[in-house]
Amino acid sequence: MTEAEERAEIAAEQAYVDVVYQRLDASAVTARSLVAEGMARGHIGHEGGLVERDAMVYQANRRLASLDAAHEGLVFGRLDLLDGGRRYIGRIGVRDEDREILLMDWRAPAASAFYRATAQQPHGVVRRRVLRSRADRVIGVEDDLLDADNAPGDMVVIGEGALLASLSRARDDQMHSVVATIQAEQDEAIRAPSRGATIITGGPGTGKTVVALHRAAYLLYTDRRRFETGGVLVVGPSSVFMNYIDRVLPSLGETAVTLRAIGDVVDGIRASEHDVPAAAAVKGSEQMATLLRRLARSPMPGAPREYTGFYRDQRLHLSNRDLRRIGRRLLSRGSRNQVFRQVPAALLAALWSQVTAERALEKGEDAFIEELLGDHRFVDFVESWWPEVDAVEAWRTLPQRIAELAGDVLTAEEMAVVRDTWSPDAPRIEDVPLIDELRHLLGEVPPEIDLDAGLPKQLMSFERRERDEAEERLRTTSSIEDDSYAHLLVDEAQDLSPMQWRMLGRRARLASWTIVGDAAQSSWPRPHETIAARDAAIGNKPLHHFRLSKNYRNSAEIYDLAARVAQRTIDDPDLAEAVRRTDVEPRHEVTDRVEERSRELLDWLLDQIEGTVAVVAAQRDVEHWRRSLADVAPDRVRVLDGLATKGLEFDGVLVSEPDAIVAESAAGWRTLYVVLTRATSRLATVGTTQRWLQEV
């Protein structure tokens, strides 16, 4: 293959790509005029016109958004087939004026040969070609000859394979779609049917995240109506990670997927800081469910424990025992906030049953009710005994009530760590599932309270009662259940605590799931618990397992070291095979001059590679490093603690005091494994000690 031949091939591909872009532009013009026409229809004025307009404008706008998003590198593949035909593959499908396929959507069944064909099983493909582009210009092609025996004599074969070419690119702050180089085992997981739960496992860098994102795009393609209406939610470990991945789906033409960090899953609450590991371990444990159930059922702190009043000179009294009994009866009818409006009636009924004076009985129950409702002492009592409780408010009372409620489920140290690290004004990531659990246990607080909301039901008109009850149902369904999805895609699933699984499970009662993770990278101290909690969240939906086996991120030199750490963490870790070598070994330094050597090593890394470098330290040291390195290449250097590196990747990683990362939590070894496997090409560690290195 000569350079001239390569140029000629690129020019020929460019000619085809130009035709596709012209067609794309024409489609955009049509979509724009449909939007305009749709808008005009709105002016016709009748209701049908409006509905039609909305549907038309919506569809046309969606098409425009996807045309726009898929513009970059639109055409990326070509198959030359045994029968002499050729097929172009792209981010979205494009047809010509006669509705003939110009570009096949990568998700179409006939496009799967592009990913699955191998020399052993060519699936009717003679040559697979990947087109590399910048915007709409073809800048290179990479070929795989899959069926040499049947290749025409003049067939040109260029390049050394698209995969390795794409793996050697420099990393920036964004994950990129790998749609042009998806490998066969990844393709199988992407195209798995959407029933039940698809569980995708694999070591670091095996493409679990990219597979999950391409799978979201695939699901929308196969059943757009179901998944767009019901919603697809992608959950990842942090907002940094969500920013890192958020370009991938739009670049595949998909804009209808919700991406949320695990701290942002619950509407109205945003948490971005983790608790210290010891507190996280307690707050994430299943025991918290028991504790919260008790908290939701017991009186709020400061609630009165008894009631004494007078009716026509008769003393009426409700003891603590009576009140507990009434409370239990109320809670058997619904959650605390749901039964809020029944409270006055329940108390009044209990008090009326104590009335014995003849004159009072003669005047009847209605007069009794009217009088007590006019008695501010009674009304004050009702309000303070059974206030509507907002979940966040209830969560705030947890430290002061933990000893009374959790004596048999938490140890004294566990309670102390929760109390001592409590952050009442800014819930941490680990608090969000607790607040969500309380929201479900307590029921939603109705947004505004009617003037006569406290009226017992029997005093309301029938219509009024019906309307109120309907409203109550509506509020609880719209504000608590509305965040359920048709498909939930969970990344870094090995890290989720039992309480986080419960939170996700509530959003996926009828959903199908895709769950990706790697147990060896788990930051949860007891990984088997998270599997049990996952299974409980999924319920009895069928499971489909896929395993990814090749590591596309780390150089083999870096991964060999990391794999030794993995073996130190759990029995039988799922180790992947690294496909790339750099011939550069990781560097390790033991020194008393950590600060100075870190700067030197950082300079070395920045010099060696083009892309980004992470400096990773134990949680307690991160702020120090952020300040100390603020002046060093701010566009290329990121300072993070071990947990914050989850799912990310950098061309170079400098680990400061790895022994401190190991010592920081019960999952410290696994966190170190995560940290080491973030580096694509260069890795350096520096510390006053390097005990971890002797242990692996």
Ligand SMILES: Nc1ncnc2c1ncn2[C@@H]1O[C@H](COP(=O)(O)OP(=O)(O)OP(=O)(O)O)[C@@H](O)[C@H]1O
């Ligand atoms: N088929 C592929 N073609 C090109 N690059 C790929 C392919 N599969 C994965 N990669 C690249 O490998 C890197 C790792 O992928 P990804 O982050 O999805 O792995 P992961 O299994 O989620 O890793 P971890 O468990 O460590 O978070 C990314 O840069 C991704 O783009």
